[in-house]
Amino acid sequence: MTRSLARPLVRSAPTYCAITILALACATGQAKTPVATGTGGAVATISEQASQSAIAILNRGGNAIDAAVAAAATLGVTDPFSCGIGGGGFMVVYLAKDKRVITIDHREMAPAAFKPTVFTADGKEMDFDTVVASGMSVGVPGTVRGWHEALQRYGTMTFKDVLAPAIAVADKGFTVNENFSHLVAExxxxxxxxxxxxxxxxxxxxxxxxxxxLRNPDLAKTYRTLAKGGVKAFYEGPLARAIVDAVNRPATAAGVTVRGGAMTLADLANYEARIRQPVSTTYRGYELYGMPPPSSGGVAVFEALNILEGWDLRTLKREQAEHLYLEASRLAFADRNAYVADPEYLEPPVAGLLSKAYAAERRKLIDIGHAAAGPVAAGDPYAFQQDASVPLRPAPASSRLLREGAHTTHLTVSDKDGNIVSYTFTIESWGGSGIVVPGHGFLLNNEMTDFDFAGPHPNVPEAGKRPRSSMAPTIALKNGKPAFTIGSPGGATIITTVLQTIVNHVDLGMPMDEAIAAPRLSERNGAATDVEPGFPGSAQAQTLQRYGQRWSAKPEEIGAANALVFNADGTVTAVSERQRHGIGSALVQKTAH
Incomplete structure (x- = not known):
């Protein structure tokens, strides 16, 4: 697709910055709210400043893609422990004019020096936390290349335009809240x-x-470098050298030693984003679109929905529906763990995993009255693949739960023309590797820890490979028209958050704000289901325990979802979190009265 010629009038930097700051100041007059309904464009993020940045761009005539990049850049300032230009992500885009969905994969890649044994020593897996806080864990960042591809192919603005709101926030600063301080303390x-x-x-x-x-003048300077020099300013030249130095020779405090990585300037210069066809399925009259591999998010969510489709959950008691949701998630995770990895290294059997006939076979394993006794085995999707080019049947992997960073961010934006973005991006663990690139103000990811540390497994480290992800930005259509979007951070719990929210909204009839606010239950084929504080001992928990469901010993907050709902009357409702992650921010261009 060629780039739109509807480019906004180019303004000088001082004039544009003045307009941006004015727009931000106007938006600040609104009280922070996790739900907003209106017309025109809409945005939901976890950060008030990020949502304001998106609205400022929409008000200047930018489209949803422009506004999504503006919001993402601002999140790199205000939510730096979850995301930023030192990481990568997955963007799902609905193009209203073409009535089609595309995805932009800008997942981090392993440096060329990587081998399957990179995270083993003396035949044993290295300590996970030691690897995280090191240059070894840093993958080649993809975020800037992803933003460039999004703007170049589908946007109407330049880096100079869309980075201006984030530059203003980084320069002027923002007030640290309790949640931010808590994350630093951790x-x-x-x-x-x-x-x-x-x-x-x-x-x-x-x-x-x-x-x-908190001001971040170094990050403002880095964004200005990108605004002036574009994508090449990140992947070549002084900034690229600073990234490589920070990875290979991390500057540490006195007496502290951490392992360096083996990233090269060529690794950065050779990085490419991928435009991929989405994975899709149908569910209760909706057409759902999500990320394909190397993300496992779309595949796992949609396989679980295909399994659940065999029951009319609306006619069941809520506890029965939730029990079935947990068991379907268990089966989908068994398959996800066994088969999904970077498709450029081993082709996952996606068609088989998303086959309705395969779902029917997996469904037979669920006891409607009782939970599985423990982890279940992966199935054989190859029998349903219907693809002569994939003759191999790898042995299903172990069902053990792998550690996966739960700290990411999700945002979603729409515009007046009907374009939509559902975007999840990350630096992996809280604070990623912990390494800020000196003089540039952004944290580097620890995404390489998303690989399996030892094999045999489709997801072992290899040169140039993208580690499996759980990110699941999703767009739903009904009768060919946008219905809703949903996505969340949370590592592997992203899959269950998105799945449970869809079930809550579509099957249990909850308005989207209630669907997001409901207690989250994350069953990932482990010994017990992860739950949130306050859930164990509740009436809901006790009822599900009668089905044999078991809860984790350490409840923790799960995810921080954001969604849009496209209403029948032509309005749009933006929805963020009521309580999680310090309460989210939902804004619309014109509020409905």
Whole structure:
């Protein structure tokens, strides 16, 4: 697709920045709200400043793609422990004029020096936390290349336009809230290892207290570099050299030693994003579109929905429906764990996994009255693949749960013309590797820890490979028209959050805000289901326990979802979190009265 010729009038930087700051100031007059309904464009993010940035771009005539990049860049300032230009992500885009869905894969890649044994020593897997806080864990960042592809192919603005709101926030600063301070406190030990990180996020060796005005002039400078030099300014030249140096020779505090990586300038210069066809399925009259591999999100969510389609959940008691949701998720995770990886290295049997006939076979394994006794085995989707080019049947992998960073962010934007973006991007663990690129103000990812540390497995490390992800940005259509979007952070719990929210909304009839706010249950084919604080001992928990469901010993907050709902009257409702992650921000261009 050629780039739109409807480029906005180019303005000088001072004029545009003045307009941007004015727009942000106007938006700030609105009280922060997790739900908003209106007309025109809409946005839902976890950050008020990020949502304001998107609205500012929409108000200037930008489309949903332009606004999504603006919001994402601002999240790199205000939610830096979850995302940023040191990481990567997956973007699902609905193009209203063409009535089609495309995806942009800008997942991080392994450096060319990687081998399947990179995370083993003396025949044993290395300590996970040691690898995280090191240059070894850093993959070649894909975010900037992904933004470039999105704007070049489907946007109407340039980096100079869409980065201006984020530059303003980084320059002027934002007030640290309790949630931000808490996240720093949880990662103080990691951040203390790296002076550039400690200087930005710690005060006297401790977390910045809530109420602190945090400016990030180094990140503002980096964004200005991108605004002037475009994508090449990140992947070539001084900034690229600074990234490589930070990965290979991390600057550490006195007495601290961490492992360096083996990234080269060629790794950065050779990085490519991928435009991929989405995976899709149908469910209760909806057409659902999501990310294909190397993300496992779309495949796992849609396989579970195909399994659930065999019951009319609306006619069942809520606890029965939730029991079936948990068991369907268990089966989908068994398959996801066994088969999904980077398709450029081993082709996953996606057609088989998403076959309705395969779902019918998997459905037979569910006891409607009782949970499985423990982890279940993967099935054989190859029998349903109907693809002569995939004759091999790899042995199903172990069902053991792998550690996967739960700290990502999701945003969603629509515009007045009906274009939609559902976008999840990340630096993996809270604070990624913990390494801030000195002088540039952004954290580097630890995405390489998403590989299986040892094989045999489709998801072992290899040169140039993208590690399997769980990100699941989703767009739903009904009768060919947009119905809703949904996505979430949360590592492997992303899959269950998206799945459960769809079930809550479509099957249990909850409005989207209630569907998102409901207690989350994350069954990933482990010994027990992960739940949130306050759930164990509740009436809902006790009822499900009668079905044999078991809960994890350490409840933790799961995800921070964002959604859009396209209403029958032509309005759109933006929905974010009511409580999780410090409450989200939903904005529309024109509020409905």
């Amino acid at each position: 990662n103080t030990d990691k951040f203390r290892r790296f002076p550039a990180t400690a200087a930005l996020y710690l005060k006297n060796g401790a977390a910045l207290p809530a109420g602190t005005l």
